[in-house]
Structure formats: structure tokens, C-alpha cells
Amino acid sequence: xxRPDARPLYVQVEAILNERIVSGSxxxxxxxxxxxxxxxxxxxxxxxxxxxxxxxxxxHLIQRRQGRGTxxxxxxxxxxxxxFFRVRNLAGQPVEPxxxxxxxxxxxxxxxxxxxxxxxPGEEVHRIDRSRIFEGEPRIAERITLPAAxxxxxxxxxxxxxxxxxxxxxxxxxxxxxxxxxxxxLSAIAAAEPDSAxxxxxxxxxxxxxERVTFDAAGRAVEMRVSRLDTRAHRYAxxxx
Amino acid sequence: xxRPDARPLYVQVEAILNERIVSGSxxxxxxxxxxxxxxxxxxxxxxxxxxxxxxxxxxHLIQRRQGRGTxxxxxxxxxxxxxFFRVRNLAGQPVEPxxxxxxxxxxxxxxxxxxxxxxxPGEEVHRIDRSRIFEGEPRIAERITLPAAxxxxxxxxxxxxxxxxxxxxxxxxxxxxxxxxxxxxLSAIAAAEPDSAxxxxxxxxxxxxxERVTFDAAGRAVEMRVSRLDTRAHRYAxxxx
DNA sequence: TTCGCATGGTCTTGTATAAGACACAAGACG
DNA sequence: CGTCTTGTGTCTTATACAAGACCATGCGAA
Numbered sequence: 409x410x411r412p413d414a415r416p417l418y419v420q421v422e423a424i425l426n427e428r429i430v431s432g433s434x435x436x437x438x439x440x441x442x443x444x445x446x447x448x449x450x451x452x453x454x455x456x457x458x459x460x461x462x463x464x465x466x467x468h469l470i471q472r473r474q475g476r477g478t479x480x481x482x483x484x485x486x487x488x489x490x491x492f493f494r495v496r497n498l499a500g501q502p503v504e505p506x507x508x509x510x511x512x513x514x515x516x517x518x519x520x521x522x523x524x525x526x527x528x529p530g531e532e533v534h535r536i537d538r539s540r541i542f543e544g545e546p547r548i549a550e551r552i553t554l555p556a557a558x559x560x561x562x563x564x565x566x567x568x569x570x571x572x573x574x575x576x577x578x579x580x581x582x583x584x585x586x587x588x589x590x591x592x593x594l595s596a597i598a599a600a601e602p603d604s605a606x607x608x609x610x611x612x613x614x615x616x617x618x619e620r621v622t623f624d625a626a627g628r629a630v631e632m633r634v635s636r637l638d639t640r641a642h643r644y645a646x647x648x649x
Numbered sequence: 650x651x652r653p654d655a656r657p658l659y660v661q662v663e664a665i666l667n668e669r670i671v672s673g674s675x676x677x678x679x680x681x682x683x684x685x686x687x688x689x690x691x692x693x694x695x696x697x698x699x700x701x702x703x704x705x706x707x708x709h710l711i712q713r714r715q716g717r718g719t720x721x722x723x724x725x726x727x728x729x730x731x732x733f734f735r736v737r738n739l740a741g742q743p744v745e746p747x748x749x750x751x752x753x754x755x756x757x758x759x760x761x762x763x764x765x766x767x768x769x770p771g772e773e774v775h776r777i778d779r780s781r782i783f784e785g786e787p788r789i790a791e792r793i794t795l796p797a798a799x800x801x802x803x804x805x806x807x808x809x810x811x812x813x814x815x816x817x818x819x820x821x822x823x824x825x826x827x828x829x830x831x832x833x834x835l836s837a838i839a840a841a842e843p844d845s846a847x848x849x850x851x852x853x854x855x856x857x858x859x860e861r862v863t864f865d866a867a868g869r870a871v872e873m874r875v876s877r878l879d880t881r882a883h884r885y886a887x888x889x890x
Numbered sequence: 891t892t893c894g895c896a897t898g899g900t901c902t903t904g905t906a907t908a909a910g911a912c913a914c915a916a917g918a919c920g
Numbered sequence: 921c922g923t924c925t926t927g928t929g930t931c932t933t934a935t936a937c938a939a940g941a942c943c944a945t946g947c948g949a950a
Contacts, residue, residue, distance in 0.1 A: 416905060442928060452905045456931090467890065474929045475914030492889055496834070499861040569883040593737070595880035596837035596855035607692040614837035619884075639836035643860075646887055647732055649708065659933060668919040683902060697904090705933045716940030 421452055421460035425590040428471055428623045429480055438472070438479040441505040467588050472614050474504060483586070485574040492576065492590060492622075495542070495637065496645045501543045503642065504573075505539060510606075512564055521553050522634045524621050525629045532556035536564070536575075539606050540595060547642055550635035558630055579630070586625040593619045594644070597636070616644055662693055663702035670710055670721055671866045672815050681711070681719040708829050710866060710878055724827070726815040733817065733831060733863075736783075736878065737886045744783045744883065747813075751847075752778040753805055755797060761795050765862050766870045773797035778803070780847050788883055790847040791876035799871055820871070823840075827866040834860045835885070838877070849881045857885055 412570060421626070428434045442444060447457040450539050461478060464470045465577070468491060472478045483485070497503050520595040525533070533553050540548035554562060555621045565571065599613040607615075617637045622631040659829075668674045681687060688698040702719060705711045709732065713719045723729070730743070738744050758864065766774070774794050781789035786888045793816070795803060806819050820826040842855040856877040863872040878885060 418689050418905080435736040456906060459905095461909085472929065475916080475927080477928060494889070494897095500834075523680075584914080590890070592887040592889065593741075593884040594835060594857060594887065596857040596878075597880075597885050598853075598855050612839075612853065614839050616835060616857070617880075637837075639838075643834040646833040646835065648735070648833065649829070659931080696934080697932060700931095713903065714940080716901080716942080716943095737894055 417452060418459040418463075419454060420455045421450055422463045424450065425460060425464055426625060429464075431587065434480050434579065436480050437482040438480050440480070442477065451551070452599065462618075467625070469586070469588065479560055483577050483580050485572065485577055488574040488576040488587075492587075494644050494646065495548075496643050497542075498641060498643065500645070501548065501641075505540040505542055505548070507538055507540055507575075508546070509536060509538040511535070512562075514562075517555075521632055524632045525553065525555055527555055534562045536560060542642065546607055547638045548635050549603050550633060551630040555630070558585060558628070585630050587622055588625050590620050590622045592621075594620075599636070599638075603636050607636070609638055609640070613638070613640075615639070618644070653833055656681070658693060659697045659736060662691055662697060663704045665691065666701060666705055667710065667866060670705075675721050677721050677821065678723040679721050681721070683718065689857075708866070710827070710829065724818050724821050726813065726818055729817040729828075730822070731816040731826075734759070735886050737884050738783075739847040739882060739884065741886070742849075743823050746781040746783055750777060750779040750789070750805055750815075751787065753803075755803075756796070758796075762873055765873045766796055767828070768796055771836075775800060775803045783883065785881075787848055788879045790844050790877050791874060794873040798870070799826060826871050828863055828871065831861050831863045832861075836860075839851070840877070840879075843878050850879055850881070854881075856880070859885070869883055 420621055434440065441449065443454055443457060443461075447454045461470065461472065465472055468487070469479045470478055478644055491506075493502070493505070495503055496513065502588065510567070510585065514532060514534050517525065517527050517533045519529070520527050521533055522531065527533070528589070532555075532571050534556055534578075536552040536554075538550060538552070540550065556562070560583075561578075562583070565573060576587045579587060595617045596614050597617045599607065599609055601611060601616050603609075603615060604611045604613065608614075616639050617636040618633075618637060619634040620631075620635070621643040622633070624630045665726050676682065682690065684695050684698060684702075688695045691698065702711065702713065706713055709722050709728070710724045711719055715807070719762070730745075736744055736746070753775065756824050757775060758766065758774045759768070760769050762768070762774055763772065768774070773796075775797055777793040777795075779791060779793070780787040781791065797803070801822075803824070806814060806823075811819065817828045817837050820828060828888070836858045838858045840848065840850055840852055840856050842852060844856060845852045845854065846851075848854075857880050859874075859878060861872075861874040861875040863874070865871045867880055
């Protein structure tokens with residue numbers, strides 16, 4: 409007797425639970441059924457379920473706490489910053505950015521945007537231009553590109569409780585997009601005129617160029633972002649294991 | 650009855666096995682005893698042992714293959730490059746670097762070197778200056794600093810079979826230093842005169858500056874490295890999860 | 891006889907199950 | 921305000937079978 413699905417059972421279970429979170433049938437912050445109960449419902453042993461849950465926890469989709477239970481991860485600004493924001497000051501400490509949006513427009517994707525976001529040529533995208541400010545000084549100039557199909561009617565958060573919110577939290581709360589992974593390519597460029605104006609640096613100042621593509625829990629490319637970081641007072645930190 | 654060591658058993662077992670590899674009582678490439686045998690020797694269950702082995706495998710200290718056995722990881726140039734060398738060409742493909750060493754000197758550590766390598770002020774270090782060449786063009790200029798205490802009598806590999814070898818492989822084979830982790834800080838700088846000479850670029854060309862500190866399986870800081878990458882034709886790739 | 895190779899035995903790790911002791915958190919109760 | 925109870929995840933053990941790798945045996949063809 410052959411299994412129809414050759415993947416290990418714990419992988420299949422992880423996919424099932426992932427789907428429940430992506431589809432929203434388990435909502436953010438909600439507590440999951442206890443291990444024995446969930447295992448019984450899925451028809452697998454507790455050990456198999458635990459292995460699947462461990463995979464979800466590694467991708468920050470759930471959060472487990474002994475004695476309390478297992479929760480669908482609530483993406484907070486702190487969590488999003490800790491996971492995706494790699495900028496440190498010269499002492500190696502994390503910095504807390506403020507954000508200033510300068511433009512939000514919608515239009516057809518460029519060739520590069522379409523390629524990176526796996527869109528058909530000419531599909532509509534939203535573009536956000538903004539700067540990020542550390543300790544009063546603008547240090548990053550960036551453009552975010554979103555497929556309009558995934559973010560229908562995208563507009564910027566204006567309610568006071570949303571103003572300081574990381575944009576990934578907003579993706580999730582407003583559009584149900586759960587960000588889990590980014591690919592980045594780094595290089596060094598010289599500041600051009602628009603960057604120098606935003607960042608208050610001389611033209612030609614070396615900037616760290618970060619080209620990011622971000623994927624959600626369903627595996628879709630959901631965001632493209634090009635950031636220019638002024639590294640006179642900050643560093644981009646990476647750990648290699 | 651309280652356990653004297655409050656850490657979970659599988660963590661203790663992982664530490665024991667880690668120590669056996671670090672101390673060299675299990676040599677590189679050697680096959681470990683089979684699971685049931687090793688579990689019996691350590692006095693733990695097979696499941697606990699497996700969990701410890703999974704931790705070692707995650708850190709690339711061992712390599713397991715179903716049907717064959719568990720081996721102490723043999724650091725090859727391919728493995729070291731795949732793990733620690735993040736440079737890609739513009740198509741996103743890995744590049745194969747050649748290396749040209751221009752200097753090897755020994756002297757007292759600078760203040761910065763001592764701080765990063767956790768050395769006492771004035772301790773001796775070896776310094777290697779070299780360039781890395783992709784497709785015939787020098788693209789990285791870098792200086793490697795090693796604590797002399799950890800690398801006694803350090804000299805460069807000259808035997809033909811060692812010439813193309815990644816230096817981390819050489820650390821391991823010649824000095825028993827097993828590299829497992831690096832912290833990096835990235836920034837952008839303008840090429841100064843020496844860099845421009847090595848890299849064949851104009852003075853002022855933006856370069857990606859990579860400041861790396863590397864740690865071995867015993868948790869010691871074993872290497873500091875400052876690299877300048879010419880990103881006109883290459884990128885530094887990161888995945889964030 | 892000798893070569894080639896299929897086959898089965900036996901070793902390994904990988905997957906899945908079950909059960910119990912333990913540790914932590916929260917609320918109920920005195 | 922402490923203590924107890926209940927419910928939760930965590931750790932550890934044990935067992936069984938599946939699947940990959942290797943090797944010796946031995947059969948059949950040249």
C-alpha cells in the first residue's frame with residue numbers, strides 16, 4: 409500500500425496548519441487547540457504534530473509558550489523590526505526608525521518590477537516612496553513596490569494608532585498578507601541628486617543599496633523594496649551560520 | 650531530587666559531542682558509532698541522542714546520511730564557500746573566487762583588532778592581505794587578522810593541493826580551528842588609493858565594506874576580516890527568515 | 891573458469907507511534 | 921495572600937517499521 413503523498417507526514421501536517429493560518433481560518437493572536445486535541449483532530453500522533461508545529465514556529469507563524477498554549481503569531485512592530493530590520497548603530501545596538509512617506513502612486517510595473525515580483529508585463533503596482541529617520545536624521549531613502557492585485561485599494565495608514573506601525577504589520581492587518589521571508593542583494597552606490605536631497609549628504613557619498621524581495625506564507629512574492637542606506641553612522645548587520 | 654545540570658539532557662549531550670569534535674577525539678571525516686550504540690554509551694535514549702545530533706548537523710559539525718551513517722563534517726572548499734561566501738554575480742549565480750596573497754606579517758594587535766577578537770592589548774596577531782579574483786578581475790581587497798596564540802607558526806599553504814583551498818579548510822586541517830559562525834557588519838565606503846590600485850577602479854568608487862568576526866565551535870573569536878567588495882558586477886546576497 | 895549482475899541480507903538513519911514524568915501559567919479556593 | 925488544582929507545552933523513553941546504502945552470495949552467460 410503506497411501513500412498517495414510521498415512527503416513525510418509531519419511535512420503534510422505543517423502544510424495543513426500553514427494553510428489554516430494563511431486562509432485566515434485561524435486568526436492572528438488566536439490560541440490553537442491543545443496538542444493532544446489537535447493531534448487527535450488531524451489523526452496523527454502528538455510527536456508528529458509537535459514536529460510540524462516546530463516548523464511553523466521557526467518561520468514565526470506561531471508562538472508557543474509552556475503552560476499557556478500555542479498562538480497564531482501576532483505580528484507586532486517590534487517583532488517585524490527585530491526580524492527584518494538589520495540596521496544597527498555604530499555601537500551595534502538596534503535603532504528605532506521613524507518613517508516619512510513622500511509619495512504613493514499606482515501605475516504599470518516596470519520590467520524589473522514585473523520580473524522580481526513575478527508579474528505579467530504591465531500589471532498594476534503601488535509605489536511608496538519614503539524615508540526612514542534615526543535619531544532625527546534621515547538615513548534611508550527607499551521605494552516599496554506592491555502588486556496591486558494583492559493589495560487592492562491600498563492606502564496608507566492614517567489613524568493615529570497606525571502611524572508608527574511597521575508596514576508589514578499593516579500588510580497583515582489590512583490585507584491579510586503574512587510576511588515570512590526576504591531575499592536581499594546588497595551593493596554600494598554613489599548618492600545621486602535625489603538621494604542626497606533626502607538624506608542630506610553630498611552627491612557621490614557612498615550608500616549601501618539594498619534590493620529586497622519579500623515573500624509571504626503562501627510563497628508569493630508580495631513586495632519589492634529598494635533602499636539606500638547612509639552608512640556614515642549606521643551598519644547593516646548579518647549573522648552567518 | 651534536583652538535577653545538578655538544569656539544561657535539558659539533549660543540550661548536555663550536544664555539548665558532550667561538540668566537545669569530542671572540538672578536542673579532536675573524533676577526527677574530521679570519521680564515522681560516528683551508530684545511533685543505538687552511541688545512545689547506550691552515553692546512557693540516553695535514541696530519541697534524545699537524535700535531538701542532539703540534529704543540533705550538531707544544523708551547525709554543520711556533522712553530516713548524516715540515511716543508510717550510511719553519521720560523519721564528522723569534513724570542511725571542503727565547496728562547503729566553506731557555500732556557507733560563508735555570499736557573493737553572487739548579477740545573474741544571482743555563485744562565483745568561484747581565486748585568491749592572491751600580497752602580504753603576511755605578524756605584530757601586536759591594534760586596539761580595534763584586540764577588541765573584536767577579545768584579545769589583551771598588544772597581543773600578537775597575524776595579518777594576511779589578499780585579493781579575490783572573479784573571472785580574472787580582482788573584486789575584493791581584504792585583510793584577515795588571526796590571533797597568533799590560536800595559530801602558532803601560521804604560514805600560508807604552498808603545497809599545490811592546498812593552493813586553491815579555502816582558508817577556513819586550512820584553519821581546520823592545519824590548526825584544528827573549526828569555524829561555525831560569523832557576524833558581519835556592512836557599510837559603503839569610497840575606494841581609497843590602495844583599494845583602487847588593487848581593484849583597478851577609480852578613487853572614490855563606492856565599495857561594499859564587510860567587517861566580519863568569525864567564531865569557532867568552541868565559541869572563540871578566531872578571525873577578524875575586513876573586505877572591500879567592488880559591486881559594479883557583483884552583489885552580496887542575504888536571506889532573511 | 892571467469893565475468894557480470896541480480897538478489898537478498900543486514901547495516902545504517904528516517905519516520906511515526908505511544909506513554910509518562912516534568913515544568914510552567916493561570917485561575918479557584920481557602 | 922498563599923496554596924491547590926487544572927490545563928498547557930517540554931522532555932525523555934521505548935518500540936516498530938520504512939527507506940537508503942552496502943556487500944556477499946551465487947546464478948547465469950560468455
